[in-house]
Amino acid sequence: MALSGKSAVVTGAAMGIGKAMSEILLQNGAKVVLLDMNEAAGKSLQEALSKQYGQDRTLFLICNVESEEQMKAAFQKTVETFGGIDILCNNAGMLNESEWEKTVSVNLLGVIRGTYVALQHMNKLTGGRGGVIVNTASLAGLGPLPSCPVYTATKHAVVGFTRAMAGASAASGYGIRFNALCPGFVQTDLLSNILARLGPFSHLEALTQTFMDKGVINTSDVAKCLLELVTDETKNGEALIVKSDLKMYMPFPTEPKTPK
């Protein structure tokens, strides 16, 4: 998929990985709608990106992915402004094992909500022009982080949901590819205040640190992987792992054709 003229929506776009995703999409010719609940950071980023890439290439909309009303309004405004939606990055996420219900609401329900609201606009069967949806999971979506059991659960669910949607889309003719992005530790605010974020599992902070000591990558490393999943039209149902010493597609076992 060539990105020139394409329109993208990025959730959690104001900071961290979402900010890097927005930048690389703009660098490659797309128009980008930045969705985030952090109004100050979102407006500041839009101003900076507008100066760098042009006034008509970016739009910031304050939007909480937990809100069906706000998500529907944001996607409708995107279509009205840029004529449609070709790319969705369900990236917004949080980590707080004390606020575990909110963690589920943002990390999992927010991804499902973004997918289903976008389908109404992207699905070729209902007048859309197809495209690609990339869900930001995590390496913790493929293997457990003992200090973050609920976060781990949400990211495993995002991987499973993404792969199932990829199959549903291919079988139904939606014209939309679905892929998961599974980064290891990335230098963003999410890695700050770890003890507070681990809540009842803060006694496992040292264990988590042993994993982090294996390496922390930059948001730009993740953004390059996003670009690969967006532009390579052979990718559907994939989980792309990126960490300090490895970049690979998860080799999921294929279903046994017949019992042995």
Ligand SMILES: NC(=O)c1ccc[n+]([C@@H]2O[C@H](COP(=O)([O-])OP(=O)(O)OC[C@H]3O[C@@H](n4cnc5c(N)ncnc54)[C@H](O)[C@@H]3O)[C@@H](O)[C@H]2O)c1
């Ligand atoms: N940092 C890491 O080590 C790492 C590794 C793998 C995956 N991830 C995932 O990457 C994604 C982005 O995280 P990050 O590291 O950039 O963190 P971050 O905290 O730097 O950025 C998260 C952004 O999402 C926004 N956000 C949070 N809740 C929201 C909501 N309800 N509605 C709208 N926006 C919301 C925040 O305002 C912020 O701008 C998350 O899904 C996270 O789980 C992060």
Ligand SMILES: CCCCC[C@H](O)CC\C=C/C=C/C=C/[C@@H](O)[C@@H](O)CCCC(=O)O
């Ligand atoms: C407290 C910071 C949490 C950051 C969460 C981000 O999503 C980054 C996740 C980064 C790495 C996850 C690693 C998961 C590793 C598992 O696959 C497994 O190998 C480790 C489980 C522990 C064990 O080896 O038993």
